[in-house]
Amino acid sequence: MKAEIIAVGSELLLGQIVNSNAQYLSKRLSELGIDVFYHTVVGDNEGRLVEVLNRALERSELVITTGGLGPTMDDLTKETVAKVLGLPMILHQASLEHIRSFFAQRGRIMPESNTKQACFPEGAKILANEVGTAPGAVVEAGGKTVIILPGPPFELKLMFEKAAVPCLTQGHAYQGEVILSRVMRIFGKGESTVEELVKDLLEQQTNPTIAPLAQVGEINLRITAKGKGKAQAEALMSGVLGELEKRLGTIIFGYDDQDLETVVGQKLKELGFTISLAESCTGGLISSRFTDVPGSSAYFQYGVVSYSNSAKEVFLGVKEDTLLTYGAVSEQTAREMAGGIREKMGTTLGLAVTGIAGPDGGTPEKPVGLVYIALASAQEVMVKKFQFGGPRKNIKLLTANAALNLVRLYLLSLESKYSFRRGDN
Amino acid sequence: MKAEIIAVGSELLLGQIVNSNAQYLSKRLSELGIDVFYHTVVGDNEGRLVEVLNRALERSELVITTGGLGPTMDDLTKETVAKVLGLPMILHQASLEHIRSFFAQRGRIMPESNTKQACFPEGAKILANEVGTAPGAVVEAGGKTVIILPGPPFELKLMFEKAAVPCLTQGHAYQGEVILSRVMRIFGKGESTVEELVKDLLEQQTNPTIAPLAQVGEINLRITAKGKGKAQAEALMSGVLGELEKRLGTIIFGYDDQDLETVVGQKLKELGFTISLAESCTGGLISSRFTDVPGSSAYFQYGVVSYSNSAKEVFLGVKEDTLLTYGAVSEQTAREMAGGIREKMGTTLGLAVTGIAGPDGGTPEKPVGLVYIALASAQEVMVKKFQFGGPRKNIKLLTANAALNLVRLYLLSLESKYSFRRGDN
Numbered sequence: 001m002k003a004e005i006i007a008v009g010s011e012l013l014l015g016q017i018v019n020s021n022a023q024y025l026s027k028r029l030s031e032l033g034i035d036v037f038y039h040t041v042v043g044d045n046e047g048r049l050v051e052v053l054n055r056a057l058e059r060s061e062l063v064i065t066t067g068g069l070g071p072t073m074d075d076l077t078k079e080t081v082a083k084v085l086g087l088p089m090i091l092h093q094a095s096l097e098h099i100r101s102f103f104a105q106r107g108r109i110m111p112e113s114n115t116k117q118a119c120f121p122e123g124a125k126i127l128a129n130e131v132g133t134a135p136g137a138v139v140e141a142g143g144k145t146v147i148i149l150p151g152p153p154f155e156l157k158l159m160f161e162k163a164a165v166p167c168l169t170q171g172h173a174y175q176g177e178v179i180l181s182r183v184m185r186i187f188g189k190g191e192s193t194v195e196e197l198v199k200d201l202l203e204q205q206t207n208p209t210i211a212p213l214a215q216v217g218e219i220n221l222r223i224t225a226k227g228k229g230k231a232q233a234e235a236l237m238s239g240v241l242g243e244l245e246k247r248l249g250t251i252i253f254g255y256d257d258q259d260l261e262t263v264v265g266q267k268l269k270e271l272g273f274t275i276s277l278a279e280s281c282t283g284g285l286i287s288s289r290f291t292d293v294p295g296s297s298a299y300f301q302y303g304v305v306s307y308s309n310s311a312k313e314v315f316l317g318v319k320e321d322t323l324l325t326y327g328a329v330s331e332q333t334a335r336e337m338a339g340g341i342r343e344k345m346g347t348t349l350g351l352a353v354t355g356i357a358g359p360d361g362g363t364p365e366k367p368v369g370l371v372y373i374a375l376a377s378a379q380e381v382m383v384k385k386f387q388f389g390g391p392r393k394n395i396k397l398l399t400a401n402a403a404l405n406l407v408r409l410y411l412l413s414l415e416s417k418y419s420f421r422r423g424d425n
Numbered sequence: 426m427k428a429e430i431i432a433v434g435s436e437l438l439l440g441q442i443v444n445s446n447a448q449y450l451s452k453r454l455s456e457l458g459i460d461v462f463y464h465t466v467v468g469d470n471e472g473r474l475v476e477v478l479n480r481a482l483e484r485s486e487l488v489i490t491t492g493g494l495g496p497t498m499d500d501l502t503k504e505t506v507a508k509v510l511g512l513p514m515i516l517h518q519a520s521l522e523h524i525r526s527f528f529a530q531r532g533r534i535m536p537e538s539n540t541k542q543a544c545f546p547e548g549a550k551i552l553a554n555e556v557g558t559a560p561g562a563v564v565e566a567g568g569k570t571v572i573i574l575p576g577p578p579f580e581l582k583l584m585f586e587k588a589a590v591p592c593l594t595q596g597h598a599y600q601g602e603v604i605l606s607r608v609m610r611i612f613g614k615g616e617s618t619v620e621e622l623v624k625d626l627l628e629q630q631t632n633p634t635i636a637p638l639a640q641v642g643e644i645n646l647r648i649t650a651k652g653k654g655k656a657q658a659e660a661l662m663s664g665v666l667g668e669l670e671k672r673l674g675t676i677i678f679g680y681d682d683q684d685l686e687t688v689v690g691q692k693l694k695e696l697g698f699t700i701s702l703a704e705s706c707t708g709g710l711i712s713s714r715f716t717d718v719p720g721s722s723a724y725f726q727y728g729v730v731s732y733s734n735s736a737k738e739v740f741l742g743v744k745e746d747t748l749l750t751y752g753a754v755s756e757q758t759a760r761e762m763a764g765g766i767r768e769k770m771g772t773t774l775g776l777a778v779t780g781i782a783g784p785d786g787g788t789p790e791k792p793v794g795l796v797y798i799a800l801a802s803a804q805e806v807m808v809k810k811f812q813f814g815g816p817r818k819n820i821k822l823l824t825a826n827a828a829l830n831l832v833r834l835y836l837l838s839l840e841s842k843y844s845f846r847r848g849d850n
Binding site for chain 1: 432435436437438439440441442443444445447448449450451452453454455460461462463464465466467468469473477480495496497498499527528530531532533536538539555556557577579636702704707708709710711712713715716717719720721722725726727728729730731732733736740770782783784785817818821
């Protein structure tokens, strides 16, 4: 079944609100196995709404409208649907009573204009609105289905779930197909490199499909599987995930809403490790991201933001010599910062970043975006050099991601050493 | 000029992301006096994109596309625009060099597939992408204009503002009515209180219009003035701004893109003050926001994230007694943290926050969202108590805003003392 969503409302075209209803409905329809091919937004204008509705009914079996169900002259969705389908508008007595009682419960008398909200295209099935005055409707005509929903997201969601979903899944056109979608999150390689590693899959896979999506600082692959029933969809999904994991390995850091800080936090917790932080160019961003995760105090308790040399000396024990010889942005300083914070705080690990976030402060030898990240453990201090681009906030974000990823890879390497040892015994 | 926006991307039709680009562009176009009549979302499918583009070019003079500019086979916006307009695709050498150097700066070699990103419909004006690899374009043909923008919101916004807006306002189709829009940013009062203070203006003003907009942690008023020519629009704007400033006073903290950290940073710089930070529940967020501002190292060089009691004792000099008697989240601890960090670092001011960010750790006496913020100067330590709500990230954000605002109000009070003294002499 091909579906599309039409949102009616000038406030969307003025950019006063975002079309979150379309996102919600798309997600839910896809979970119900109904493919959405278009979203359209059109203003409160009859001529343009007629045009948009006609086009939608030509190309789709299911059309869902949102908005335009209020009591004012501006609200013309139901009337226009009736016009396009050639149906008269009929007063629905039960809805009128419901709207009257809605007002009565609030100690008010229903204004005459609200009568409009109880009128529907002839033959419509009414969808009750439990939290507002505007009922919705399902109108079927000429093999097409139009579902009319209110605009306020809270009313729309409740009506969709309670009244529209049952209609959709019991309707004759419903195929019973289940669609599963996962987002694989990747860090450490560019979009085109990732694509080359899985090119044949991107080209040949039709179910599940794999779609790359570049985000700031990471690459995502969206995998979408369709099956007759949940078990079939899950089996298809896990086959492709397995193949992708085999090819991409540790550059995959998580799935769906798992961000780097969540993944790193979980691994630290599992291992019983603690970590302390010394941040220069990220200015507290890594600490803040660590502490975005509920329960992070189990492994993260102390961070320092040390912009000045003296703070690096006094609080981190970086040697004056090191700062003078190599400068604040150098491998050597990063190394001493990580070791220093780890030792001062007595944590399992110490993480340090030093770099030039810009826009000023760069030189030909040390340009804006140059960053050193160091990770100290009891055994060693690793240092990595990076060159990032973009404005200040971008450099901070990319540095924070790279630092979190360095910790992640280190913890992964320990796990594999441990499992190797376990295998030896 | 009639405009419409076409977003290309299956992730929108699957409901994985919301079409925030359409909202952003609509808002900005409306400010530029360009009416948007439709939004359309279509998947990564050539046939359907052809259909949608043809329809758009029939009914609108300006079509803006977003997304589909990546290096993969899925990305087909430019190719399809060329097809619909009957133009060949041409390699743009300067863009290719730019993409190559984008990779080179990151120590990587450009994969062959990225060449695609440097190809454009013949005759297109190229819009540079300062933060990503995909340039955009303006294509003019048959009296119609197509502006092609990338999908990632960060890239889209920068390109639209820096490259597309100048094209739009200098183009022949632009009508010359000047629309000015300012966002007045308010902190410290709720939306309804602010509305009551300016209710008559909200109701009676037609030019400029004043629209309230509640954001997380602040209230905005958007003032939009239309005039024949810039001078007229500016005169209308400044009249209303003056009236609003008279009524709202110091709860206005800035305009447009001035955030609290920018405003506070500027005042610190003007006064020649420095500040150091001790953060508990915000976990580095305030430090990170201070350092988001270019040049912040002039006044901010040192911050501590001290989750544990021992860190509060060792690094901030909070007395063990205080922690035992009053607890880590208390007026007394906040006071000693602020005084301690100020003294240790020898800065003009010391700012400290301690609180319970949740979701765990609350008690009936000290519930989740309880926060103390302290500001120490040479003369005194002020402490304020807050009770915030919402999830962890929300509490962090509201706490950071309140802390920055406390510093702002303190610096304002100094300014008025100084100016009073100056008046006396």
